Amino acid sequence: MKYMIIILLLFSNKASAQFNSGARFTGMALSGVSLQDIWSLHSNQAGIVTIKKTAVAIAYEKPFADQELNSQSIILVQPIKKVVLGIGFQKYGFSEYQLLKAGFTIARNFGPDVSVSLTFNYHELKISGYGNANAFTPEVGFQYQLNEKIRLGAHISNPGNGGFGKNIEADLPVILEFGASWKFTPKVMIAGAITQYNNSSAEVKLGLEYMILDWLALRGGFSADPSKQYAGFGINYQNLRFDVAAGSNPVTGYSPQIALGYEF
Amino acid sequence: MLFILIFPCGITSSQTTSNTIVNQLIEELAENNDEDVDYSELIERLNYYLKFPVEINKINYDQLKDLFFLSPVQINNFLNHRLENGKLIDLLELQSIDGFELPDIKRLLNFVYLALPNSLNKISAQALLKQGDNELMVRYSQVLQIQKGYSISDTSSRSRYLGSPQKMLFRYRYNYGRNISASLNLEKDAGEQLFGTLNQPFDFVSGNITFKNIGKFSKIILGDYSLQFGQGLGIWTGLSFGKGATVTGIAKPDFGLKAYTSFNEYLFFRGVAASLDLKSFRLTGFVSYRKYDASISSPDSITQSEINSLSISGYHRTLNEINNQNSVNEFLVGSNLQLRKKNLRIGLTSYQSTFNNSFSQGNSLYNQFELATKSIFNNSLYYAYNLKNTYFFGELANTLHQGSAYLIGAISSISPQVTVVLFHRNYQRHYQSLYNQAISESSKAVNEKGFYSGITIKPDTKFEFNAYADVFKFPWLKYFTDSPSKGYELLSQLTYTPNKKFKIYGRVKKEVKEENAEVINSVHEVFPYSKLNYRLEINYKINSSLTFRNRFECSHYQKSADNQKGFLAYQDIIYDPLQSKFSGNMRFAIFNTPGYDSRIYAFENDVLYSYSIPAFQHQGTRFYLNTRYTLAKGIDFWAKYGITHYSDLDVIGSGLEEIKGKNKSEIKFQIRYKF
Numbered sequence: 001m002k003y004m005i006i007i008l009l010l011f012s013n014k015a016s017a018q019f020n021s022g023a024r025f026t027g028m029a030l031s032g033v034s035l036q037d038i039w040s041l042h043s044n045q046a047g048i049v050t051i052k053k054t055a056v057a058i059a060y061e062k063p064f065a066d067q068e069l070n071s072q073s074i075i076l077v078q079p080i081k082k083v084v085l086g087i088g089f090q091k092y093g094f095s096e097y098q099l100l101k102a103g104f105t106i107a108r109n110f111g112p113d114v115s116v117s118l119t120f121n122y123h124e125l126k127i128s129g130y131g132n133a134n135a136f137t138p139e140v141g142f143q144y145q146l147n148e149k150i151r152l153g154a155h156i157s158n159p160g161n162g163g164f165g166k167n168i169e170a171d172l173p174v175i176l177e178f179g180a181s182w183k184f185t186p187k188v189m190i191a192g193a194i195t196q197y198n199n200s201s202a203e204v205k206l207g208l209e210y211m212i213l214d215w216l217a218l219r220g221g222f223s224a225d226p227s228k229q230y231a232g233f234g235i236n237y238q239n240l241r242f243d244v245a246a247g248s249n250p251v252t253g254y255s256p257q258i259a260l261g262y263e264f
Numbered sequence: 265m266l267f268i269l270i271f272p273c274g275i276t277s278s279q280t281t282s283n284t285i286v287n288q289l290i291e292e293l294a295e296n297n298d299e300d301v302d303y304s305e306l307i308e309r310l311n312y313y314l315k316f317p318v319e320i321n322k323i324n325y326d327q328l329k330d331l332f333f334l335s336p337v338q339i340n341n342f343l344n345h346r347l348e349n350g351k352l353i354d355l356l357e358l359q360s361i362d363g364f365e366l367p368d369i370k371r372l373l374n375f376v377y378l379a380l381p382n383s384l385n386k387i388s389a390q391a392l393l394k395q396g397d398n399e400l401m402v403r404y405s406q407v408l409q410i411q412k413g414y415s416i417s418d419t420s421s422r423s424r425y426l427g428s429p430q431k432m433l434f435r436y437r438y439n440y441g442r443n444i445s446a447s448l449n450l451e452k453d454a455g456e457q458l459f460g461t462l463n464q465p466f467d468f469v470s471g472n473i474t475f476k477n478i479g480k481f482s483k484i485i486l487g488d489y490s491l492q493f494g495q496g497l498g499i500w501t502g503l504s505f506g507k508g509a510t511v512t513g514i515a516k517p518d519f520g521l522k523a524y525t526s527f528n529e530y531l532f533f534r535g536v537a538a539s540l541d542l543k544s545f546r547l548t549g550f551v552s553y554r555k556y557d558a559s560i561s562s563p564d565s566i567t568q569s570e571i572n573s574l575s576i577s578g579y580h581r582t583l584n585e586i587n588n589q590n591s592v593n594e595f596l597v598g599s600n601l602q603l604r605k606k607n608l609r610i611g612l613t614s615y616q617s618t619f620n621n622s623f624s625q626g627n628s629l630y631n632q633f634e635l636a637t638k639s640i641f642n643n644s645l646y647y648a649y650n651l652k653n654t655y656f657f658g659e660l661a662n663t664l665h666q667g668s669a670y671l672i673g674a675i676s677s678i679s680p681q682v683t684v685v686l687f688h689r690n691y692q693r694h695y696q697s698l699y700n701q702a703i704s705e706s707s708k709a710v711n712e713k714g715f716y717s718g719i720t721i722k723p724d725t726k727f728e729f730n731a732y733a734d735v736f737k738f739p740w741l742k743y744f745t746d747s748p749s750k751g752y753e754l755l756s757q758l759t760y761t762p763n764k765k766f767k768i769y770g771r772v773k774k775e776v777k778e779e780n781a782e783v784i785n786s787v788h789e790v791f792p793y794s795k796l797n798y799r800l801e802i803n804y805k806i807n808s809s810l811t812f813r814n815r816f817e818c819s820h821y822q823k824s825a826d827n828q829k830g831f832l833a834y835q836d837i838i839y840d841p842l843q844s845k846f847s848g849n850m851r852f853a854i855f856n857t858p859g860y861d862s863r864i865y866a867f868e869n870d871v872l873y874s875y876s877i878p879a880f881q882h883q884g885t886r887f888y889l890n891t892r893y894t895l896a897k898g899i900d901f902w903a904k905y906g907i908t909h910y911s912d913l914d915v916i917g918s919g920l921e922e923i924k925g926k927n928k929s930e931i932k933f934q935i936r937y938k939f
């Protein structure tokens with residue numbers, strides 16, 4: 001089974017490259033590039049600028065509902081004067097194969113409508129019996145509030161095409177992402193995104209968030225190429241946030257995840 | 265103000281522009297459903313409401329459902345509005361009802377009116393009580409080239425068409441006010457004999473007499489009828505739509521008992537049926553005895569004769585087809601009980617269908633769960649419930665001693681601009697129903713699991729965005745698919761209508777499924793194949809009587825090494841002046857698709873009550889001219905000429921349909937007399 005997973009990981013770059021961006025964005029088909037949330041730290045970091053107080057969040061995902069494979073993330077966001085800083089860690093894999101990522105982000109507003117972010121990541125790949133490899137990659141994020149309802153976002157990961165080295169199959173792709181979100185009413189928001197990888201075709205995503213009650217959000221979405229359907233919900237209770245989401249792919253099955261967040 | 269302008273023309277112009285609005289609605293519907301469905305029934309239904317518009321304070325649930333362009337959420341909102349606020353005193357009120365956008369209201373106003381508190385009410389009542397209306401129509405059509413099936417000599421023992429290449433159709437309708445109607449359809453297909461083996465002119469004869477609102481009976485039908493209950497999982501005959509660009513169309517509006525008026529020779533019932541209204545309940549009982557065409561295995565000493573397959577084509581052109589004609593019979597009896605409370609509808613349908621022979625399963629592994637008995641007993645339970653802005657629907661069906669199937673769904677208008685559709689289905693492989701037309705990827709709702717999610721966004725009156733994703737699995741084998749398989753379908757469409765004169769839309773559709781390799785080797789594996797279609801269409805009015813329409817569509821089919829790319833482009837000119845005796849439309853199309861798998865479908869204008877959605881393949885051009893002329897009051901004449909030229913073929917079609925040459929052309933004439 002473990003070897004099957006390794007094979008699966010090596011052949012599915014999109015799956016391994018996609019860092020877990022929390023249950024809220026996952027429930028919206030990972031269309032978070034133009035959205036603002038603490039989990040923007042693992043999507044488009046320019047979205048963390050709206051955070052006014054210290055916030056932490058954790059997430060746990062079981063990709064493909066496999067027994068061993070999982071992804072764990074912890075993130076911390078701290079506003080300091082005009083900038084917002086963020087630190088995020090993520091572990092992905094199982095005992096014999098682990099991909100670690102640690103990132104540091106600085107984001108700030110330029111005027112009322114524009115926000116920009118810069119991120120530095122450290123990646124480490126551990127395969128038992130084969131040793132370790134590491135890599136550094138930067139990310140740049142950008143968001144623009146077009147009008148009251150529409151927000152645009154753009155994000156680039158690893159523009160220098162850095163990687164673990166020639167002999168290591170696990171690739172760190174160059175990813176370019178654009179998106180827009182549209183808040184139709186205070187209750188209904190739709191987000192769309194196009195993600196282009198340097199090593200495979202573009203992915204088109206559409207996500208929806210519906211605040212059916214003040215404290216309860218329902219989410220859903222789908223992506224084309226690869227075709228996936230997503231669904232999730234979120235509960236807000238005072239400063240606490242609890243989100244659940246699952247993605248479903250006809251080939252790999254379900255990937256459920258939960259996330260917990262707290263704002264001080 | 266706008267409504268005040270629209271309202272009077274809603275009544276006055278309905279006679280002259282009747283075809284325009286119906287054509288427009290049918291075209292829009294056909295654009296969104298590429299499959300070949302019989303629109304004639306729908307055209308007839310809409311024309312009926314054009315002729316007899318319903319008073320807006322009297323229009324009921326069933327009548328609103330007949331106007332297919334209204335969604336279930338809109339219908340419920342309308343009825344609740346009327347219940348809570350009393351009678352509408354102005355059509356402007358429609359604007360205040362949730363979910364009613366300007367385009368919907370404009371459409372609706374063609375089929376309803378508001379009775380003013382003066383003599384107008386009496387006039388319309390008198391008009392209805394006036395003597396009955398008769399409508400007589402005859403259609404003639406023929407392919408002009410000689411097809412192979414007609415050129416084989418009598419003395420030859422080879423299969424050939426025994427009849428003449430003309431297709432003839434006779435249609436009669438009688439309406440006495442709103443209470444009594446009758447219909448008679450006669451048809452001879454191309455290749456069929458006018459006086460065939462049945463010793464009657466025309467080999468398809470269908471008709472009925474319908475009584476409406478007689479005492480507690482809301483409907484009584486003697487003759488041919490169709491039944492549409494719930495979501496079509498248990499029983500549904502006649503017009504039915506699958507997945508299309510109208511995402512809210514996933515929930516089917518069921519019409520219950522209906523007179524059968526279509527020329528499709530397969531899906532209908534023949535006998536007696538009646539609906540009885542008892543307070544909130546409606547009880548429908550039905551009995552049918554009819555014959556089907558089928559190929560039957562000959563009996564031997566051990567086995568009795570069995571039905572190999574039912575023929576759905578309705579053709580009786582060759583000796584073989586004639587031998588299969590009416591070779592089996594079915595006796596069907598059943599009932600439906602439906603409860604309708606304010607926001608809730610629950611129904612239960614049961615029926616028993618018995619054939620005079622058993623069905624044979626066939627020897628292949630894929631069809632071993634198919635029907636293998638003489639008779640089936642089917643039950644289905646369905647519901648529809650409106651809660652605030654959400655419409656919930658579902659159906660559970662079971663074949664006794666066989667399998668079950670269920671579907672559940674919800675349509676929710678989560679904001680005035682955004683509507684979301686969710687739909688889950690699970691149809692077991694041994695669920696049996698000959699009349700099952702529930703939403704499915706396969707042609708029948710069996711052996712399938714799937715989840716559909718769709719969204720409609722109308723940010724303002726100018727833009728409309730529709731998208732859906734449907735992911736499905738087939739847990740058992742299918743024809744040409746030697747293992748369980750899976751797939752998905754995605755569609756997105758953006759429409760921009762800046763004003764009444766201009767409309768543009770773009771659509772992308774992608775479908776990925778699995779099937780066998782073309783060459784089967786010892787290992788039975790399935791391989792994915794994908795179909796990708798892009799479409800751009802522009803519609804613009806040059807002036808009040810002239811409309812131009814352009815479409816460009818590309819198709820891309822891919823399966824392993826087989827990679828086909830094709831396109832279709834056409835120019836339509838539609839001439840339809842108000843108050844004119846003459847109207848017409850024409851098309852010039854060019855197409856180039858490498859093969860069957862990359863074929864492209866396009867809806868074509870046709871003579872009234874006729875429709876065609878030809879598939880374009882190979883390389884060539886198509887031209888058609890379709891005209892209508894009013895000879896005198898009540899007498900209309902239609903003519904159509906169409907020709908397809910294939911530049912890469914010297915022989916068109918195959919088998920008995922084969923034509924030598926590069927051209928295939930067809931003429932069609934039709935005359936209608938209303939008296």
